[in-house]
Amino acid sequence: MTERTAVLEQEHPRRRTPVDQPGGGRLDLTLGLLRTARPRQWVKNVLVVAAPAAAGELFSPSAFLQLLIVFVLFTAAASAVYLINDARDAEADRAHPVKCRRPVAAGHVPVPVAYAAGSILAGLAPAAAVVLCNPLTAALLAVYVAMQLAYCISLKHVLVVDLAVVTAGFLMRAMIGGLALEIPLSRWFLITTGFGALFMVSAKRYSEAVQMAGKAGATRALLNEYTTGYLRFVWQLAAGVAVLAYCLWALEEGGIAGTSLLPWRQLSMVAFILAVLRYAVFADRGTAGEPEDVVLRDRPLALIGLVWLAMYGLAVADW
Template identity: 30%
Template sequence: MKNYPRILRPTQWLKNLMLFFPPFLSGAILAPEVAVKGIPAFSAFCLASSAGYILNDIMDSEQDRLHPTKRFRPLPSGVVSPAVATALAGFLVLAGIGVAAITQSPRFLLFLLLYLLVTAIYSLKVKDIPLLDVFCVATGFIIRLEAGGEAFAVPISSWLFLSVFLLALFLSIGKRLTEKHNLGDGAGLHRKSLAGYPDGFLEGAMYLTGGAVLVTYSMYTLSRSHLFYTVPLCCFGLLRYILRVKSGQSGDPTESLLKDIPLLLVSLAWAAIIGWRLYF
């Protein structure tokens, strides 16, 4: 039974905190209704995202058996059968939809259904297509952001939309670059899209999107001058992630945040400064 929590990938639920960005950045995170609306919204996306991870593991189990680290996951290692995993994924999908339908607006439910559709398309086909794979991952973050805006009735500004999309694209490209570097000549056998990226392309794309993130986030803070002091932290975080990737360390965003102390500290400082300026 200890393998079932592993197949859900609970550490990846951190990505669903994107739902709380709209109320946090609008100064409404301390409102009592945020917890009432936020807990079921977060739960629905956690259930849906875990279903997506299980589907992805089912589709990748053959290749993952040859991967140096992924072969220890429950499905590739054989400790959880594909039939049980499929049933579990189906239950999680229905549970997530049920929670959203009962507690949230119809538009939020549509965002959740769209997220499920995007993750399914990604797992079944798009993950093998260069560029479309990273754009599909970035779209998942945008859906979370828009769903959070809908759940808490907070409009999403154009600059925030662009900042989140480009940041998600930057992190996805960094993860692909790490995989391509660490897997070497066999990268295409583990992830087909990696074979379609020429040498130097992912590195250049990471620099391009990183610079674009800094510009769009700066424009977002200029529209709200009391947040401008966080731009240096954003710059440091981007450069620290690039340094991490170029040093051969994991480019996984969640793992980087949890295991890289400078990145974790700068993230906490960013949240603390915004919290101080908006709430105190």
Template identity: 35%
Template sequence: MTAVESVVEPVAPVATGPVARVPTLLRHLVALARPGHAVKNLLAVPLALTDTPVWTATALWRCVWAVAAFTLASSVIYVVNDIADHRLDRAHPTKRRRPIAAGHVPVPVAGAYAVVLAVLLATLTVNGPAMTWWPLIAYLALSTAYSRWLKHVPLLDVCVVSAGFVLRVMQGYAATGAAASSLLLTAVFSGCLVLVLGKRRHELAALGTPHRPALVGYNLLLADHLLGLTASLAGTAFLLYLHVDAPIDAYPPVALAIVVPLGLLAAFRYLQAVLVLRTGGDPIRMLLRDRMIVGCAVLAGATLALAQITARYPHLLTWTDR
């Protein structure tokens, strides 16, 4: 018996009744695709709209299609990754509840499910709006390499995960046809590094290294230094983006005066959660449920959206007497 298997609690048998079996399996298959993580694509892909000169129905529709395609692609990767990691996941207090690790979905069924999702993805991209899909293809290739090998390489593992979000944004640019902002892409990459490193630090402090071999290349001191470095880079890149590339030409002082303090407060809150409260194990869940972070994001997003709309359509603020 291996060290991992020795800490695994017995898994409750799956219901085998002829009536309950199929609905239960379907429910676990849906959970295996992690529909809750679709918010990553919903937030990342449309970021390219911030650099689109004119918002048209065509650009918005193509962006929606890109979000749907990346959601399917992410689901394929989640299933493949859970198949590869189901033994290690059993040593994790949360991941042990995933359908494959818990024994609810057999590995052969999960493999067939991944094939079905891949076929649906191919059908979606072939029959969708005409656009280049190279970021999606690159994401699938990079994520497959991550599941097979790269996730075991310290430092490279966090960079690969963050690169996946950059590819999401690049697909948004491909959908809208706008020119990609290198500053925005740098901010996305470094910002995602902050989230991934926070998760790694939480895992290292709370769980040790058995469930994730790459953690042997980290310690708390290194994680803290990397968090500070990447948080500084993310803030600098985003500030430069607002100054240089963001289409808010008419209102930069007002927008920056509101957005910068809100962005810093959100970053402070996240670092507090990771370093003090030790709740960084699920970054997406925390970002969506922490009231301070959500409030800062909503206010900053509304400010930037208003600044962009008024910069692009100044006649909306023009009052003429009749």
């Protein structure tokens, strides 16, 4: 280094990115990748136990191990989508007051690294499922990744289709555990889960639309195309269909009384309907954000959910 170069370096030191920092660069990059994978969203993947729980095949050691594998694989697939999405939207996120803090937008994770990590996970999850689970599980994971990437690229800008894709993501989570354990999926299970997911997704969109009403720069450009009246109609319709399907399951022939001490299937309808009505309070107020946040933040709703789980478990166990 010449004397002149040294003087210039002292006057205008080169700005180091987190990856350039000695010692802590790799750690910062790893933490940045982990943050980009959205660990808070991983709780949604617990839905993989839904179908086995509904069939009463949740507690055998082999089923537990298989579901743990499915949870990890689905988490990897979902993380791949987040990584690729943030890499694709890096420039737009830098202009956003909140999203600019995301690791890729903030420069903590280089865009090529995010693309590479996402691509590896997107290919690895279905491939591992072929070996560790079965072809149906692998196919569902591959379809999930393809659908979610299509959503990131273009489908999130298409009216109604955006709601359907997000809803399908929740439904796939609920289905994949049953596919991995080769459990037949009940029509009532699919209808209740699908419309229950649509209820929560549209309630969240409605809340976003209410909160952004009259403000410029909505967090989702498509919100400007929806009306709050339409989104209200969607979540009310979805809630009604979910409740109806659940009640038909609870009252269908063969589910009445049985050998149980009490008609737990029928009694669980009360808790299920109360949970939907309680959740609808937040939807109506325009404060229904992420479903897991709504449930964990409201103690009465969480308690109703636990009561429903207990009744549902007793119904499945036929106590």
